[in-house]
Amino acid sequence: MTAMRAAERFDVAERILAARGLSRDYRLGAETVHAVRDVSLEIDAGEYVAIVGPSGCGKSTLLHLLGAIDRPDQGTLDMLGREIARLPEREATAFRLRNVGFVFQRFYLVPTLTARENIELPMAEAGLARDERAARAHELLSYVGLAGRERHRPSQLSGGEQQRVAIARALANRPSLLLADEPTGELDARTGAEVVALFDRLNADGTTLVIVTHDEELARAARRVLHMRDGSVVSDVRRAVRP
Amino acid sequence: MRFVLAAASLQRQGTRTLLAVLGVAISAALLLDMVMLSTGMRESFRSLLSRQGFDLRIAPRGTLPFDTDATIADASAIARTLKEHPEVDAVSPVFGASVHIARDDATIAATALGVDPAVQGDYELLEGTSLPDTMSLVASDAFLVATGARLGDTLRIAAGYDPQLRTWLGRRALVISGRARFIYLPAEQRAIALRLPVLQTMAGAPGTDRVNLFMVRLAPDADADAVQRWIEARSPRVTAVPTAVAIEQVDARLSYFRQLAYILGAVSLIVGFLLVTTLVTVSVNERVGEIAVMRAIGVSRVHIVQQIILEGLAISLAGTAIGLLLGLGTARWLNGILATFPGLPEPIDFFLFQPRAAWTALGMLVLIGIAAGIYPAWRSASLPIAATLREEAVG
Numbered sequence: 001m002t003a004m005r006a007a008e009r010f011d012v013a014e015r016i017l018a019a020r021g022l023s024r025d026y027r028l029g030a031e032t033v034h035a036v037r038d039v040s041l042e043i044d045a046g047e048y049v050a051i052v053g054p055s056g057c058g059k060s061t062l063l064h065l066l067g068a069i070d071r072p073d074q075g076t077l078d079m080l081g082r083e084i085a086r087l088p089e090r091e092a093t094a095f096r097l098r099n100v101g102f103v104f105q106r107f108y109l110v111p112t113l114t115a116r117e118n119i120e121l122p123m124a125e126a127g128l129a130r131d132e133r134a135a136r137a138h139e140l141l142s143y144v145g146l147a148g149r150e151r152h153r154p155s156q157l158s159g160g161e162q163q164r165v166a167i168a169r170a171l172a173n174r175p176s177l178l179l180a181d182e183p184t185g186e187l188d189a190r191t192g193a194e195v196v197a198l199f200d201r202l203n204a205d206g207t208t209l210v211i212v213t214h215d216e217e218l219a220r221a222a223r224r225v226l227h228m229r230d231g232s233v234v235s236d237v238r239r240a241v242r243p
Numbered sequence: 244m245r246f247v248l249a250a251a252s253l254q255r256q257g258t259r260t261l262l263a264v265l266g267v268a269i270s271a272a273l274l275l276d277m278v279m280l281s282t283g284m285r286e287s288f289r290s291l292l293s294r295q296g297f298d299l300r301i302a303p304r305g306t307l308p309f310d311t312d313a314t315i316a317d318a319s320a321i322a323r324t325l326k327e328h329p330e331v332d333a334v335s336p337v338f339g340a341s342v343h344i345a346r347d348d349a350t351i352a353a354t355a356l357g358v359d360p361a362v363q364g365d366y367e368l369l370e371g372t373s374l375p376d377t378m379s380l381v382a383s384d385a386f387l388v389a390t391g392a393r394l395g396d397t398l399r400i401a402a403g404y405d406p407q408l409r410t411w412l413g414r415r416a417l418v419i420s421g422r423a424r425f426i427y428l429p430a431e432q433r434a435i436a437l438r439l440p441v442l443q444t445m446a447g448a449p450g451t452d453r454v455n456l457f458m459v460r461l462a463p464d465a466d467a468d469a470v471q472r473w474i475e476a477r478s479p480r481v482t483a484v485p486t487a488v489a490i491e492q493v494d495a496r497l498s499y500f501r502q503l504a505y506i507l508g509a510v511s512l513i514v515g516f517l518l519v520t521t522l523v524t525v526s527v528n529e530r531v532g533e534i535a536v537m538r539a540i541g542v543s544r545v546h547i548v549q550q551i552i553l554e555g556l557a558i559s560l561a562g563t564a565i566g567l568l569l570g571l572g573t574a575r576w577l578n579g580i581l582a583t584f585p586g587l588p589e590p591i592d593f594f595l596f597q598p599r600a601a602w603t604a605l606g607m608l609v610l611i612g613i614a615a616g617i618y619p620a621w622r623s624a625s626l627p628i629a630a631t632l633r634e635e636a637v638g
Contacts, residue, residue: 026630060632060633064628067539069628069632070628070629090543090544093541093543094541097541097542100541101540104632106635108532110251110533111255112251112252112254113247113248117247120244121244121542122542125244125543125546170540181632
């Protein structure tokens with residue numbers, strides 16, 4: 001699907017995100033790492049973007065910048081019509097809570113909470129009532145194929161199931177953008193494929209996805225692939241929808 | 244949700260949490276016991292000295308009441324003088340002596356107090372009557388056990404042994420009219436009380452008029468210091484000690500106890516602080532990645548801090564609650580041991596639970612538990628999210 005076709009699908013092409021000249025350096029011992037160099041990109045609603053490239057090329061740092069959990073040294077980042085690159089900490093946190101969902105390689109579920117409680121965590125932070133949280137968590141668990149596992153703790157779930165709970169948690173507050181950093185990195189091929197299928201379905205249902213991955217299967221599923229090298233985006237390829 | 248998360252974090256390392264709670268409990272128990280020790284004896288003495296409502300104690304000049312064997316001569320005259328003061332309500336003379344009781348083949352020694360039964364403040368009658376005539380005595384339980392005597396029995400009492408003549412100066416057959424608890428004597432002490440003139444006659448030469456002590460009860464709102472000055476001006480051979488001064492003197496003598504208690508109490512607070520800080524810091528360090536993710540998904544820094552402080556608070560509260568029971572139990576046990584020290588009056592407690600002092604001390608421990616969590620909480624909540632996730636990914 002091209003950007004034009006995505007726009008057709010969403011009636012009006014809603015610009016989710018526009019980055020201009022993003023750069024980010026950080027210190028690694030005595031060395032300065034230029035993790036992201038002058039990256040500009042735009043992402044519209046409903047897009048499914050994969051960021052690929054060799055290790056250390058700046059993919060995760062770019063994802064962190066796009067998700068407002070890190071600040072660029074230079075550049076601007078407009079998300080949903082708001083400049084978020086230099087938001088004060090408290091505002092950035094509130095912005096992430098309402099608008100951005102995160103999925104990480106290591107799941108990072110709270111081990112002593114049940115699957116449902118883990119999903120309810122961002123909703124509780126957003127101030128949703130207990131009944132509303134429970135209903136939404138139930139709905140999300142069903143969506144990710146884990147109905148009936150509400151009371152299971154992470155240790156009672158497989159890696160793939162834990163990652164699906166993490167995805168449900170990321171969707172809890174109905175974010176405009178879902179960011180995932182190597183979401184299949186800790187999964188075997190079969191469970192990885194299940195997560196790939198889940199992302200596919202999420203995007204088909206309208207979720208905007210940006211995924212950092214080494215997983216070729218996952219990258220192939222994306223409609224748009226950004227190749228990074230040495231902190232820069234070296235190619236931005238949009239592809240047709242897979243059959 | 245913060246409560247759920249705090250409980251979940253503590254539950255995650257259950258054994259470690261339990262050990263930390265026990266550590267805080269021991270600190271709390273020590274702190275409580277030290278607070279009880281620092282005030283226990285002082286308050287016990289205060290209660291003891293104030294119990295019978297006497298405001299002044301008059302002893303031979305330069306001595307403290309019953310501190311020596313010194314006596315006040317011309318006791319009757321001094322008593323009359325004391326009663327002249329308009330603010331003096333009652334004067335209770337007390338004379339102490341050793342007596343011996345011939346019982347079967349044995350002689351049993353006992354302490355005898357000569358008192359005026361109408362105004363005496365040395366014993367509380369438990370059974371019988373209080374010295375109805377000059378032929379009667381009241382006895383402590385220890386005395387009755389040692390002599391095997393009962394109320395109504397007649398005993399031969401001897402007092403005033405003269406080593407030159409190798410004989411007793413006074414011997415009497417006295418009837419036990421009552422059983423009493425002697426307030427200022429140890430429970431195990433064999434003690435009797437007789438009418439003052441009886442004991443004075445038995446223990447000294449005929450006509451001897453001496454006492455060891457006067458206890459003086461003043462009118463309500465009387466100025467004890469002014470009466471003291473009046474007495475000492477009229478009777479230069481006595482020292483009048485207001486109860487408040489006596490309490491201060493006891494307090495001064497117990498200052499070592501208090502200093503020791505303060506030092507150990509402070510140590511227990513520091514130990515409690517370090518325990519909670521260590522546990523919370525270790526716990527937080529183990530989950531920096533998880534905390535970074537919570538921050539990433541939008542959990543505010545304040546809520547992270549609150550959650551971690553709640554963990555410290557929960558440990559402190561649980562430890563303090565257990566420590567309260569442990570401290571009370573320990574205090575009771577130690578009191579039992581210390582109360583058997585010879586020479587201590589029965590109502591003296593080394594450890595006395597005073598709610599205000601105890602709650603203040605334990606409240607401080609809880610506050611310290613909260614304070615202990617603040618630094619690790621704020622530090623973990625302030626970690627840069629992206630850098631932490633990067634390091635976690637590398638690790």
